[in-house]
Amino acid sequence: MKTHSSTGSRASTGFIAARSGYRVNTVGLVSASVVIFWALVALFAPYIAPHSAGEMIDLDYFGPMRPGLWLGSDYLGRDMLSRLIFGARYTVGISLAAVTIACFTGVVLGMTSAVLRGPVDMVVSRLLDALNSIPSKLFGLMVVAAVGSSIPVLILTLSVIYIPGAYRFSRALAVNIDTMDFIMVARIRGEKLPYLIWSEILPNIIGPVLADLGLRFVFIVLLLSGLSFLGLGVQPPFADWGALVRENIGGLPFAAPAVIVPSLAIATLTISVNLLIDNLPQKIRDRSAS
Amino acid sequence: MKSRVPSLIFGRLLIALVTLTIVSFAVFFATTLLPGDTATILLGQAATPEAIAGLRTAMHLDQPALLRFLYWIAGLFHGDFGTSYANNVPVATLISGRLANTLKLAGLTTLVSVPLALTLGITAAMWRRTLYDRIVTVATIGIISVPEFVVATLAVLVFAVYLKWLPALSFTYQVDSFAGLLRAYAMPVVTLTFVVSAQMIRMSRAAVIETLNTPYVEMALLKGASRPRLVLRHALPNALAPIANAVALSLSYLLGGVIIVETIFNYPGIAKLMVDAVSTRDLPLIQSCAMIFCFGYLLLITTADIVAILSNPRLR
Numbered sequence: 001m002k003t004h005s006s007t008g009s010r011a012s013t014g015f016i017a018a019r020s021g022y023r024v025n026t027v028g029l030v031s032a033s034v035v036i037f038w039a040l041v042a043l044f045a046p047y048i049a050p051h052s053a054g055e056m057i058d059l060d061y062f063g064p065m066r067p068g069l070w071l072g073s074d075y076l077g078r079d080m081l082s083r084l085i086f087g088a089r090y091t092v093g094i095s096l097a098a099v100t101i102a103c104f105t106g107v108v109l110g111m112t113s114a115v116l117r118g119p120v121d122m123v124v125s126r127l128l129d130a131l132n133s134i135p136s137k138l139f140g141l142m143v144v145a146a147v148g149s150s151i152p153v154l155i156l157t158l159s160v161i162y163i164p165g166a167y168r169f170s171r172a173l174a175v176n177i178d179t180m181d182f183i184m185v186a187r188i189r190g191e192k193l194p195y196l197i198w199s200e201i202l203p204n205i206i207g208p209v210l211a212d213l214g215l216r217f218v219f220i221v222l223l224l225s226g227l228s229f230l231g232l233g234v235q236p237p238f239a240d241w242g243a244l245v246r247e248n249i250g251g252l253p254f255a256a257p258a259v260i261v262p263s264l265a266i267a268t269l270t271i272s273v274n275l276l277i278d279n280l281p282q283k284i285r286d287r288s289a290s
Numbered sequence: 291m292k293s294r295v296p297s298l299i300f301g302r303l304l305i306a307l308v309t310l311t312i313v314s315f316a317v318f319f320a321t322t323l324l325p326g327d328t329a330t331i332l333l334g335q336a337a338t339p340e341a342i343a344g345l346r347t348a349m350h351l352d353q354p355a356l357l358r359f360l361y362w363i364a365g366l367f368h369g370d371f372g373t374s375y376a377n378n379v380p381v382a383t384l385i386s387g388r389l390a391n392t393l394k395l396a397g398l399t400t401l402v403s404v405p406l407a408l409t410l411g412i413t414a415a416m417w418r419r420t421l422y423d424r425i426v427t428v429a430t431i432g433i434i435s436v437p438e439f440v441v442a443t444l445a446v447l448v449f450a451v452y453l454k455w456l457p458a459l460s461f462t463y464q465v466d467s468f469a470g471l472l473r474a475y476a477m478p479v480v481t482l483t484f485v486v487s488a489q490m491i492r493m494s495r496a497a498v499i500e501t502l503n504t505p506y507v508e509m510a511l512l513k514g515a516s517r518p519r520l521v522l523r524h525a526l527p528n529a530l531a532p533i534a535n536a537v538a539l540s541l542s543y544l545l546g547g548v549i550i551v552e553t554i555f556n557y558p559g560i561a562k563l564m565v566d567a568v569s570t571r572d573l574p575l576i577q578s579c580a581m582i583f584c585f586g587y588l589l590l591i592t593t594a595d596i597v598a599i600l601s602n603p604r605l606r
Contacts (some may be wrong), residue, residue, distance in 0.1 A: 130312035133591065135545045138564075138583050142320050145568040145576050222437045226546075229439045230553055230565055245439060249554075252443060255451050263440040270435040278431075 028279030031272035038269050041085055042092040049082040053238060062248070063254035072257035074248050080258050083244060084265060090240035091266070094151060095224055099159035099217040105159070106166025107209055111197040113167075114174035125171070132164035133209045136223055144232040154233060158220050165219075168213050174204040213275045225266050241266050298599050306592040310585065314366075317580045318359050355577050366581065372574035374567075379577045385560060389582065392559035398475055399482040404537055407487040409534075411494030416521045418499060426491060433488035438550040442481040449477065464558045478555045486540050492534030500532070501525040517577070531601035538594030542587050 006107050032202065033180035051057055056077045063073035109128075113121040143157045177183065177203065202209075227233035228242030239247065244262035251259045365372065371381035414426040433441060449455050501507060502525050510524045552562040564579035 071301070080485055126308070127312070130309045130316070133309050133588055134316065134580075135542070135587050136551050136583055137546045138580055141549070141564065141568050141581055142317065145571060145573075146320050150531065218435060222435075225437045226439065226550060229437070232565075232568060242439075245443065246441065249443070252446055253451060255447055259443060260447070263443055267432075267436045267440055270437075271432060274435045276430060 001282070003064060024055045025261070025279055027275055027282075031275040031279065034268055034272035038088055038092060038265075041089040045085045045089050047084040051079040051082040051085050053086040053239075054078065055082075057176040062251040062254060062258055065257050070262050074258040075246075075250055077244045080261060083239065084241070084261060085241055087241045088260065088265070089149075089242050090222065090234050090238060091221060091242070091269070093157055094158070094234070094240065095217055095220045097155045098224075099162070099213060099222050101159035102154070102220070103166045103209070103216060104148075106163045109163070109203075110170030111165045111174045111201050112193065114171050114178050115193060115196050118289050121171075124167075128167050129159075130203040132168075136161045136219075137226060140223060141230075141232065144227070149227075149232055149235055151238075152232065154224065154227070158224060159226050161223070162220060164218050166212065166216060170205060170209055173208060177201050191220040211277050211280060214273055220271050221266065221270055221273075292301055297497055299596055302592055302595050302599065306588050310588055313584045313588075314363065314523040314581060315359070317577055317584070318362060319355070328388060360576075366578075369579040374575050375570075375572045378490060381574050383571075384563065385578060387581070388558060388560040388563045391557065391596065392548060392561060392566070393558065395475070395478055395482070395548065395552075397488060398479050399544060400541060402479060403483040403487045403540075406483065407540070408494055408533065408537075408596065410487070411491040412498055412521065412526070415495045415498035415502065416517060418502075426495075430488040430491050431536065433484055433490070438485050438547050441484050442477075442554045443497035445477060445481050445484070447451060449480065460550050470506075478551045478557055481555075482544065482547045483531060486543050489543055490536055493540065494529075494533045497529045497532035498525055501529045531598050534597040534601060535594045537589050538597065542590040545587055 057073070057079055059077060059083070061073060061075050061077050063069060063077070066074045069081070071084060074080050074083060096106050109124060113124050140157055143153065147153055174197075183196070183200055186196060187267060191200070224233055224240065225242030225245075228240050231243075231245045231246060234240045234243050236243070236247075241262040245259055245266075248256065248258035248262075362372070369382060371385065373379070374381050374384055410426055414423045472515075484605055498521065504523070507520060509526055510520055517523065547559040548559060549565065551557065552559045553565055556562070560579055560582065564576060567575040567579065
């Protein structure tokens with residue numbers, strides 16, 4: 001009902017009705033295809049990269065774009081296209097792992113707090129709020145200073161940083177659902193906590209929770225790239241896109257493609273995830289509101 | 291009716307204090323749980339066991355962590371931030387000059403970004419659904435979804451490489467003349483302004499639009515008020531609280547921004563000091579910088595909350 005009224009007013013341009021019954025618009029489709037494109041690049045990196053990531057093939061450094069070296073060469077004369085393709089694995093892979101852990105933990109804690117209420121809710125909320133008041137980059141810096149930087153440490157740190165956000169969001173949604181009659185009925189039936197959160201609450205908040213997961217993925221990509229750019233994220237010989245910008249920053253005065261291309265890669269990924277979420281069909285985004 | 295404002299503000303301050311305590315606890319223990327004994331690291335491999343034991347006593351390392359935490363907190367209150375491991379200089383001396391530099395950068399950015407962002411945000415809300423509004427919205431989404439260092443690299447490319455207006459590095463120029471000062475600060479301030487403003491524009495636009503959707507504004511419209519009058523006279527006073535909140539929250543983005551901006555432009559501020567301390571594992575320095583950052587962050591967040599409480603007439 002809500003869906004019809006809201007799309008009816010905006011149905012003027014670019015809407016196509018997908019066979020599933022969901023209405024999708026062009027911006028959403030374009031951004032979805034960019035996201036899928038990067039996912040495929042990350043998945044099939046070894047098959048599509050023309051060279052290995054460490055191979056030096058150009059005698060010149062910061063070479064321009066030309067046939068055979070489609071994105072130019074980096075500060076050591078390595079093929080930028082191959083490095084970018086392998087970099088996608090680190091940026092997308094680490095962020096995806098971190099966002100999965102963060103949202104899973106945050107959402108389970110959030111639903112549990114909403115159902116249990118009382119002291120559990122108080123303590124968990126206060127602690128996570130305190131965690132939230134450490135600026136994210138600072139937290140990352142401190143952990144790297146303490147235990148050094150490796151890929152498992154990065155994944156764990158990034159997920160810990162974004163648990164409070166996921167917790168707050170899902171708790172707010174779950175508290176609304178928790179006041180509904182069917183939850184009351186389930187409680188009276190004597191259902192236990194796991195059943196309540198998995199079978200009664202989660203199905204009702206899953207749409208917004210998934211949209212929130214997408215936004216948090218963007219935050220994580222941004223933070224990971226930022227840390228790598230500072231030299232505290234993914235360590236050589238491996239390089240994600242942030243590290244690629246860092247190692248080629250010397251090419252900035254000559255506007256070398258080696259420094260511009262990874263910046264643009266990050267921008268296309270994050271902007272299209274953001275736009276994709278903004279243009280998700282109302283049916284998915286507003287499921288809890290209906 | 292008795293005013294609830296003082297008790298609400300007191301509650302906010304109390305929460306901030308509790309949070310600060312938990313945070314300082316976290317900062318201290320995150321950096322002390324390191325593998326390796328500090329005294330052994332400091333004195334090197336050739337140190338005698340007696341020397342190590344002596345240094346451990348002098349640094350209170352032989353006492354339980356909780357006691358050391360209390361010593362550390364007490365030291366902070368007396369302005370004693372400890373001594374840097376890397377060069378054996380009191381942390382306070384290292385920090386003082388750098389902190390002033392960072393505050394200068396942050397202050398300049400605030401002066402530029404707040405008027406700019408509020409003008410853009412409010413006018414975009416005023417002319418909602420026009421081309422102007424669309425351009426502002428798309429540009430802000432673009433800037434928000436991109437890491438700070440990409441904004442910085444693109445700004446350097448445009449202003450320093452193609453247009454050649456500004457130097458690519460900070461402090462390569464003398465800062466004794468006004469023009470020199472302008473050139474030295476321009477790139478970092480421009481970058482930070484982009485990062486901070488985007489958030490502020492979005493939030494202030496949303497706040498004004500929300501008030502514009504209320505029945506009393508519709509009433510004013512029906513009464514025949516002009517569009518600028520509608521926004522500035524009727525909607526804006528009520529949107530002031532969320533806008534002030536947005537300003538304080540957006541300024542907390544400065545913290546993340548300065549870490550990147552100071553590194554990329556080689557600006558001698560406290561964030562650069564901290565990034566360098568991380569690479570040399572200089573713990574007392576990291577702890578102090580982290581505390582300063584968390585304190586600044588909490589200060590801004592708490593200010594945002596208190597402003598929101600103060601400007602809500604229903605609580606007075």
